[in-house]
Amino acid sequence: MRRLHIKLTILILAFTTGIFSNQTTFAVEKESTPTPNFVIIFADDMGYGDMGTFGHPTIKTPNLDRLAYEGQKWTNFYVAAPVCTPSRAGxxxxxxxxxxxxxxxxxRVLFPDSNGGLPENEITIASALKKAGYATACIGKWHLGHHSQYLPTSHGFDFYFGIPYSNDMDRVKEGNYMEMNTNPKIDYFNVPLMRNNKIVERPADQTTITKRYTQEAVKFIRQNKEKPFFIYLAHSMPHIPLFRSKDFENVSLRGIYGDVIQELDWSVGQVANALKETGLDENTIVVFTSDNGPWLVFREQGGSAGLLSGGKGGTYEGGMREPTIFWSPGKIQPGVVAELGTTMDLLPTFAKLANVQLPSDRVYDGYDIYPVLSGTGKSKRDVIFYYRGTEVFAVRKGAYKAHFITQPEYGSNEKTVQDPPLLYNLNVDPSEKYNIAEKHPEVIKEIKQVLAEHLKTVVAVENQLEK
Incomplete structure (x- = not known):
């Protein structure tokens, strides 16, 4: 009887110890896998072909190349529009x-005399993540409204340091626009540099602005290493006028444009190093991409779309397909991804990872792409809409892209309605050289149906850019 009592006691102890042991292990697992940090590094007017890993022969981008090697390089990643303001809103x-x-x-974008901005009822990445206790910072170019009710601090960001619109605006020097921007001086422009809601420098010293953005980002990482954070580091460059610091003068074979890109690459390296030094690299997802394609009218002071056709302002591939890298050692499965993705996919992806439930009272155009990032699944995205202003100029479904309207990026308001639409197989012909519409009327029919269904979801709202 005594032996039976001892055995029962041992079994009870083993059982209860197992329960508490499992509970403790579970708690540790929760603590050891906190919600990830997020860093978006957003270039301005950088082309698809402007970094080493995307094929540029003379611009050296070792930090971006390393992130691409250690993370994922996306070759079919798009923005919501081919110019600044709508792209950033998306x-x-x-x-x-x-x-x-x-x-x-x-x-096409907001200007210093604009009275509109991102409406207060819109949910941003920052305002969504704030619900999960994230510290949030916007560093760099905003361009979603410069009046107080539209600034980053009114849209979920705890901290803002940057310029409220493009660096070529507020030009005070009289003369030819092209000349002023290709042979610029700081005092040609009166662009304000802001810290939170106050102007701290005007005109902004653009020769040091990339370095100062970087310093602020690194500082924010170190100050918030004990809590989850989101940093939106939206560089002013390489949007013209081009400026770089003395350390990066004449370092590139590509001229001043190459110098600017190589300073941006240095900035990426500084952010990555700060994450490693604080031990946060394995729990931080870093995204690098650009707001639209290269501004081709500025020739050698504009970028390159590589093998893609077109550039900033237009709906050919070079205007909206962007060089994109995702990096997070241990979280992201390294490789080259040819599936479709867009910047609009970042909000639902981040919200899912942060356990934030987005409200169901609005239409979202993004998808959770973490299954692709983690190597556990496919992208749900099969369609890209190429908006120019308020009109859809083209639609991509799968490999095929149909152009319904074409128009030069700049210099002409003349539109050409394509009937039948131009059709390209982007997997075979990413340069959009060979129109195959005659061979595939069934594809055009299918894409037209996709467009018709999409337009049914579009509801008229107040136009913020025309205020």
């Missing part, structure tokens, strides 16, 4: 800019 909200009134055929 990234921030996970929605096409037509849904928030942040696009226009009359004024």
């Amino acid at each position: 990234l921030m909200t996970g929605r096409l800019p037509i849904r928030s009134g942040m696009c226009s055929g009359k004024r």
Whole structure:
């Protein structure tokens, strides 16, 4: 009887110890896998072919190349629009800019005399992550409204340091626009540099602005290493006018444009090093991409779309397909990804990883792409809409892209309605050279149906760019 009692006691102890042991292990697992940090590094007007890993022969980008090797290089990644303001609205909200009134055929972006901005009822990546206790910082170019109610601090960001619109705006020097921007001086422009809601420098010293953005980002990482954080590091460069610091003068074979890109690459290295030094690299997802393609009218002071056709302002591939890298050692499966993705996919992906439930009272145009990042699944995205202003100029479905309207990026308001639409197989012909519409009328029919269904979801709202 005594032996039976001892055995029962041992079994009870083993059972209860097992329960508490499992509970403790579970708690440790929860603590050892906190919600990830997020860093978006957003270049301005950088082309698909402007870094080493995407094929540029003379611009050296060792830090970006390393991140691409250690992480994922996406070769079919798009933005929501081919110019600054609507592209940034799409990234921030996970929605096409037509849904928030942040696009226009009359004024393609916001200007210093604009009275509109991103509506207060829009949910940004920052405001969504704030619900999960994230510290949030916007560093760099905003361009979603410069009045107080539209600034980053009114859209979920705890901290803002940057310029409220493009670095070529507020030009005070009289003369030819092209000349002023290709042979610039700091005092030709009166662009303000802001810290939170206050102007701290005007005109902004653009020769040191890339370094200062970088310093602020590294500082924010170190200050918030004990809590989850989101940093939106939106560089002003390589948007013209081009400026770089003395340390990067004449370092590139590509001239001043190459110097600017190589300083941006240095900045990426500084951010990555700060994450490693603080031990946060394995729990931080870093995304590098650009807001639109290269501004080709500025020739050698503009970038290159590589083998893609077109550039900034247009709906050919070079205007909206961007060089993109995802990096997070241990979280992201290294490789080259040819599946479709867009900047609008970042909000739902980050929200899912941060355990944030997005409200169901609006249409989202993004998808959770973490299955692709982690190597555990496929992208749900099969369609890209190429908006220019408030109109859809082209649609991609799978490998095929149909152009319904074409128009030069700049210099002409003349539109050409393509009937039948131009059709390209982008997997075979990424340069959009060979129109195959006659061979595939069934594909055009299918894409037309996709467009018709999409347009049913678009509801008219107040246009913010025309205020």
